[in-house]
Amino acid sequence: MRIVVARCQVDYAGRLTAHLPMATRVLMIKADGSVLVHSDGGSYKPLNWMSPPCRVREGVTDDGQVEWVVTGKDDDTLRILIDEVRHDTSHDLGLDPGLQKDGVEKHLQELLAEHPSSLADGLTLVRREYPTAIGPVDLMCRDVAGASVAVEIKRRGEIDGVEQLTRYLELLNRDPLLAPVRGIFAAQEIKPQARVLATDRGITCAVVDYDALRGMDDPTDRLF
Amino acid sequence: MRIVVARCQVDYAGRLTAHLPMATRVLMIKADGSVLVHSDGGSYKPLNWMSPPCRVREGVTDDGQVEWVVTGKDDDTLRILIDEVRHDTSHDLGLDPGLQKDGVEKHLQELLAEHPSSLADGLTLVRREYPTAIGPVDLMCRDVAGASVAVEIKRRGEIDGVEQLTRYLELLNRDPLLAPVRGIFAAQEIKPQARVLATDRGITCAVVDYDALRGMDDPTDRLF
DNA sequence: CGATCTATGTCGGCT
DNA sequence: AGCCGACGTAGATCG
Known part of the structure; x- marks a missing residue:
């Protein structure tokens, strides 16, 4: 699990088109390659995301800015333009034993x-x-x-x-x-x-x- | 936004009862008090969470372990027992300009x-x-x-x-x-x-x- | 693998 | 605030 806090701009194109203007957000990159873009509010749903299976490629634009391109299946694409990294750490979590539910x-x-x-x-x-x-x-x-x-x-x-x-x-x-x-x-x-x-x-x-x-x-x- | 990586055990009681055994996970505490418990896989949905409005109280159990008690409305309660903290940082993200969707x-x-x-x-x-x-x-x-x-x-x-x-x-x-x-x-x-x-x-x-x-x-x- | 049903659904729009 | 419908619904269960 990699956690990055950065000023970024996000564009999604897939089943719909969505855009997030430049702002500071938290980016979670999970072990399976999935990516979550969280702001400091809302609920558990990220502002934007890419579900597994998917792949993240880290590149540089013509302007010299860092850009992540996350591609999923069915031509889903998430582009994250990174302006300034405030935090970047990785953590080994191991497999999770999973949730036990009761009473539905x-x-x-x-x-x-x-x-x-x-x-x-x-x-x-x-x-x-x-x-x-x-x-x-x-x-x-x-x-x-x-x-x-x-x-x-x-x-x-x-x-x-x-x-x-x-x-x-x-x-x-x-x-x-x-x-x-x-x-x-x-x-x-x-x-x-x-x-x-x-x-x-x-x-x-x-x-x-x-x-x-x-x-x-x-x-x-x-x-x- | 506070981000904690810790070995923890989580118990939820509300509309249903759910339990997460002790394991290493990522805890996100957002500015509005909401809490997300993420593992290193799955999808964008956390293993467990508490939606705002809610409040987090950090305490210590009789055993001397750190425990967070998150209380929401309608007697929803999330108890997070912290065993070992691997990472703990806070970040000021500011308000997010929000998502622009291009409809379908x-x-x-x-x-x-x-x-x-x-x-x-x-x-x-x-x-x-x-x-x-x-x-x-x-x-x-x-x-x-x-x-x-x-x-x-x-x-x-x-x-x-x-x-x-x-x-x-x-x-x-x-x-x-x-x-x-x-x-x-x-x-x-x-x-x-x-x-x-x-x-x-x-x-x-x-x-x-x-x-x-x-x-x-x-x-x-x-x-x- | 596809079809159906549930969900701590969440989210937005409207009355 | 409550009700209703859509969702990048996601996830589980079953044929």
């Missing part, structure tokens, strides 16, 4: 599969990832009356999810063995537009309390 | 508005951003027979875009002055699922060659 949406599906009644009283699970021609339904359940209920689970409930569930319901309701199938749209948070659309289509919205579900998920229940 | 997809709409016949023979433009109650239709056109044609433009044509155009068409076809309105789904690239859904709904797919259109867009045509 697959987990939410597992919890709801274990506690379907938290979505509606008496709801029982038929199966997870119930297959259809256009993709798997997250949960297929039965209500107290024995009618089929398709559940679509999202971390954040937006309009896409309602459309998705609508397509499933339309397909499932063509099957006389299942029909009528009603839908439940479950998410930790449901956007107003999504709720309106769902309600308009007769789909029930269920806001899921992840922490409460996790609390219900007593590990001692799992004896196998 | 607004331009695509402009080009298609100038050359609607590239979507279908004899197609002529009625107006761009044709207003409806649920949002503007990218292009409203008429075909050779004088019938209305609604065009939805995307850079990448996916299922969402077909849904969007479907909603427009449903609404537009309620207007007896316009009906029947047919749809064209135009994009530089159309995903198979989107194509299937569009076709099933009687929507025509049009793959747009951006470079060819740009070639047709002779600047001398614009005399004003």
Whole structure:
């Protein structure tokens, strides 16, 4: 990893064209050749960058200025014109053991599969990832009356999810063995537009309390 | 901007929980307090981070180790346990003038508005951003027979875009002055699922060659 | 390898 | 400020 702080101007040409006027920035050159151009603000996204695989060539322009030309695949090019170097160091970091994540949406599906009644009283699970021609339904359940209920689970409930569930319901309701199938749209948070659309289509919205579900998920229940 | 290279262990708790085992990494602390943890590979995305607004407190654990606690909004917390500092410098970058982009997809709409016949023979433009109650239709056109044609433009044509155009068409076809309105789904690239859904709904797919259109867009045509 | 889905998405534009 | 759509989306998972 090489870290350079320099006054520089950056031009990118690839899927779009972008330009950064001359200013002082941090340049990171990673071991795989990828390059990041960071300013002193914003978020984790660099002002500009080149993803691996790519190659950096250090050259000199006709004016005698140092210029880095980073070429990626598909004719992507990043040109960095260096005006003044304030800092330039290299560091051996070694391989990173990598990030361990915990607690995302697959987990939410597992919890709801274990506690379907938290979505509606008496709801029982038929199966997870119930297959259809256009993709798997997250949960297929039965209500107290024995009618089929398709559940679509999202971390954040937006309009896409309602459309998705609508397509499933339309397909499932063509099957006389299942029909009528009603839908439940479950998410930790449901956007107003999504709720309106769902309600308009007769789909029930269920806001899921992840922490409460996790609390219900007593590990001692799992004896196998 | 402070740049630290150190052996460190990182733990994040917020919308999810994540952990990075002890290893050597680069830590960037930006002027706004945001923190980035980078390894020597991957892409421009850090292994872990905290977005502004946030605050860094440098402390010492009971074991006597240096620990940074970065707190964001909504109880997001990033704990960085520092084992050994290899490098630690600060740099004054000043404000960045910012990125200038030269757009892709607004331009695509402009080009298609100038050359609607590239979507279908004899197609002529009625107006761009044709207003409806649920949002503007990218292009409203008429075909050779004088019938209305609604065009939805995307850079990448996916299922969402077909849904969007479907909603427009449903609404537009309620207007007896316009009906029947047919749809064209135009994009530089159309995903198979989107194509299937569009076709099933009687929507025509049009793959747009951006470079060819740009070639047709002779600047001398614009005399004003 | 391609298709689909998620994301601590981030970012910009608009109401 | 909140909502919505685009992104040089990137990354993971699965057929």
